[in-house]
Amino acid sequence: xxxxxxxxxxxxxxxxxxxxxxxxxxxxxxxxxxxxxxxxxxxxxxxxxxxxxxxxxxxxxxxxxxxxxxxxxxxxxxxxxxxxxxxxxxxxxxxxxxxxxxxxxxxxxxxxxxxxxxxxxxxxxxxxxxxxxxxxxxxxxxxxxxxxxxxxxxxxx
Amino acid sequence: xxxxxxxxxxxxxxxxxxxxxxxxxxxxxxxxxxxxxxxxxxxxxxxxxxxxxxxxxxxxxxxxxxxxxxxxxxxxxxxxxxxxxxxxxxxxxxxxxxxxxxxxxxxxxxxxxxxxxxxxxxxxxxxxxxxxxxxxxxxxxxxxxxxxxxxxxxxxxxxxxxxxxxxxxxxxxxxxxxxxxxxxxxxxxxxxxxxxxxxxxxxxxxxxxxxxxxxxxxxxxxxxxxxxxxxxxxxxxxxxxxxxxxxxxxxxxxxxxxxxxxxxxxxxxxxxxxxxxxxxxxxxxxxxxxxx
Numbered sequence: 001x002x003x004x005x006x007x008x009x010x011x012x013x014x015x016x017x018x019x020x021x022x023x024x025x026x027x028x029x030x031x032x033x034x035x036x037x038x039x040x041x042x043x044x045x046x047x048x049x050x051x052x053x054x055x056x057x058x059x060x061x062x063x064x065x066x067x068x069x070x071x072x073x074x075x076x077x078x079x080x081x082x083x084x085x086x087x088x089x090x091x092x093x094x095x096x097x098x099x100x101x102x103x104x105x106x107x108x109x110x111x112x113x114x115x116x117x118x119x120x121x122x123x124x125x126x127x128x129x130x131x132x133x134x135x136x137x138x139x140x141x142x143x144x145x146x147x148x149x150x151x152x153x154x155x156x157x
Numbered sequence: 158x159x160x161x162x163x164x165x166x167x168x169x170x171x172x173x174x175x176x177x178x179x180x181x182x183x184x185x186x187x188x189x190x191x192x193x194x195x196x197x198x199x200x201x202x203x204x205x206x207x208x209x210x211x212x213x214x215x216x217x218x219x220x221x222x223x224x225x226x227x228x229x230x231x232x233x234x235x236x237x238x239x240x241x242x243x244x245x246x247x248x249x250x251x252x253x254x255x256x257x258x259x260x261x262x263x264x265x266x267x268x269x270x271x272x273x274x275x276x277x278x279x280x281x282x283x284x285x286x287x288x289x290x291x292x293x294x295x296x297x298x299x300x301x302x303x304x305x306x307x308x309x310x311x312x313x314x315x316x317x318x319x320x321x322x323x324x325x326x327x328x329x330x331x332x333x334x335x336x337x338x339x340x341x342x343x344x345x346x347x348x349x350x351x352x353x354x355x356x357x358x359x360x361x362x363x364x365x366x367x368x369x370x371x372x373x374x375x376x377x378x379x380x381x382x383x384x385x386x387x388x389x390x391x392x393x394x395x396x397x398x399x400x401x402x403x404x405x406x407x408x409x410x411x412x413x414x415x416x417x418x419x420x421x422x423x424x425x426x427x428x429x430x431x432x433x434x435x436x437x438x439x440x441x442x443x444x445x446x447x448x449x
Contacts, residue, residue, distance in 0.1 A: 002163070019163035019206075022193070042194050043263055044349060055236070055265040061193045062266065065163050066210065110261070131348035132260020 004068035009077025017064045024048045024059035026067070027074060035075035035105050039134070046133035049106035050074045056113035056129075075105035078112070087154040088112055088147070097146030099137035107133045111147045115155055123148065159202050165211045169296050169323055172207050176321045177298060179205045185323060186210075187232050190259065190267040191275045215270070215325060225331025231270025231324045235282070239264060248329070249445065250285040250338035250357055257342050258282065260349060270324045273309060276316050276382070281342055283310070283383040284357035288338060288373040289329045297322030310382035333361040333371060335449075337442030343430050353422040354378050354430050358438035360398065362446055367397045374406065374435055379427065380415035388413050389435065398443060400436065407435035 005014050008031075017026060027033045027050070039047030041060045048059040051073035078086035088108050091097065098104045107130065114121050114129040121129070126147050135143060147155070166172040176183050182204035186192045195201040209215055215232040220243060227248070229238070235255040238244050245252045258264055258272065258281050272282035273293070283306065285291075291306040298321045306327060309316050318324065332338075338359040344350035355377030361370045372393035374386040389410035396402060416427040 018160060020158050020160045020196075022158075041197065043190055043259065046260060046262060049262055056262050057266050058190075058260075058262040061190050061263075063163065063189065063193070066189075066208075127348075128256075129261050132262045134349070 002065055004065060006067045006069065007071040009073060015064075019063070019065055021064040022060055023050065023052075023057075023062040023064045023067050023072070026064040027059060033074055033076050037102055037105055039102070039106075043132075044134070045103075045106075046110065046130075047103055047106045049109045049133060051109055051113050054113065054116065056110045058132075073109070073112070075109060078108070086112075088115070088150045091150035091153060091155055092143070092146045095146040095149050096142040097138065103133060103135040103137075107135065107143055111150070111155070115147070115151065119151065121147070121151070158196050159199070161196075161203050161206050163206050163208060165208045167211055167213075169212055169214070169325060172209060172212065172323060173296065173298055173321055175205070175207050179207075180320060183207055187215075187271040187274075188234060188267040189271075190263045191271060209270075209323065217326075227329040227331075229269055229327045229329070231273075231326055232268045233270075235259075235264035235267055235269065235272070236261065238269065247332070248285070248289065248338070250288055250340045250359060253340035254281045254285045254342070254355075254357070257350075269327070273306070273327075274316060274318070274324055276310050276314050278313055278381055278383065279351045279355065279378045280383060281340075281352065281355055281377065284340055284355050284375045284377045285338070286327055286329070287383055287385060288340075288357045288359040288375045289332070290373075291327045291329045293327055294325045295322050296325050301325075307383075307385055312381050335364070335366065335446050336361040336371075337445030338373075339438045339441040339445070341434050341438060343434060351421065352378055354416070354427045354434070355383075356431060356434040356438055358435060358442055360393070360439060360442040360446070362398070362443075366446065369393045369396055369398050372406075374410050376410065376414055376431065378416070379431065384413075384415070386410035386413045386435075393439075398439070400440065403436040403439035404432075406439065407432040410435045 037047040039045035043058045043061045050059045184203040186206045187209045215230045217230045219228045235258045239256045286306040340357040342352040343354050357375040359373040372390040374389045377383045389406040411428040411431040416424045418424050
């Protein structure tokens with residue numbers, strides 16, 4: 001057992017973990033934050049994408065112990081406490097970027113990492129940033145459109 | 158995943174010494190994008206994982222202004238290389254190769270050293286390091302030693318590193334003036350793909366902007382390890398470069414390759430792509446040289 005300290009969305013957390021836990025296991029199975037999904041568990045699908053120190057990463061391939069002293073953002077941290085969706089979430093709803101919803105948390109976290117760093121991302125840059133997030137429903141077009149639309153509705157800081 | 162203890166040494170010496178204490182039951186880990194998959198699948202079952210992430214000297218990316226040598230620490234991530242303006246401008250072949258490894262999520266965590274040490278025939282990162290005459294600095298229980306990156310690989314998943322040794326960094330000598338370089342990862346889809354074949358070409362021209370002073374043609378997935386096509390390089394060196402000569406070099410490289418049929422593609426298709434892409438990458442190099 002090892003104690004780690006990290007910032008998760010708006011909370012400072014101290015947690016006793018086992019060295020072999022992945023960050024995904026910590027979030028979902030231990031902390032009950034089931035917004036982050038497990039798809040393939042091998043870094044192929046991007047469903048488990050969260051943001052660590054401003055970078056999108058696959059939480060299934062990231063050890064929880066490496067989250068020590070880091071800032072973690074998950075889908076749970078996006079909506080305001082009053083329930084108002086983050087502009088990116090709203091944009092996915094408004095533009096048909098969500099169908100079954102399984103890939104959505106990962107898609108939205110990848111998009112957030114992109115727009116936080118590059119508010120004017122082009123379509124090509126959006127495609128490059130989302131290439132590791134697989135969606136089996138939408139055919140991607142509405143997802144790209146959702147991200148583009150969010151640039152103008154406050155999705156980009 | 159079988160439980161393990163995670164150790165985070167601060168120096169290479171400390172890491173090597175920890176490995177010495179636990180040798181049979183220890184493995185090194187850097188970014189973990191390959192290692193964690195192996196742990197999950199049970200291909201690796203260490204009791205101790207020795208992390209290289211906290212060793213500061215391994216994460217440096219630095220160019221010496223006096224010598225022109227570029228140093229890439231083993232734990233520099235693919236994304237760091239991809240985002241570096243210096244890499245984009247001066248080492249386009251590195252940018253070409255690392256910007257399409259896995260996904261952004263993988264590139265944000267995965268390291269160039271890990272890509273080399275995993276030693277798969279399809280390692281995109283190996284091709285530019287070989288084309289640029291990179292030298293690997295290795296440290297282990299017996300001290301330090303250097304190995305050219307082209308000699309690093311023995312067979313799939315096997316490098317010349319001995320138990321306990323750590324790849325510290327790759328040093329790339331200053332590129333000659335009038336050099337162009339390019340890599341193509343040729344696959345069936347644009348995203349999340351391993352290359353069907355990987356082709357890297359580097360050309361340096363004499364002051365006349367026609368005669369080839371140096372040629373490197375490096376192939377990935379063309380054999381059990383990344384390989385140089387020496388005969389094809391010889392065909393170009395010292396000659397005036399024309400599209401026809403590049404076409405001949407492509408033919409030669411295809412002949413030299415040890416491509417085979419696999420689940421991801423057939424040998425004849427791979428050979429055809431070597432033929433075509435050596436020429437195209439060569440032309441891209443020439444364009445680059447003329448532009449600068």
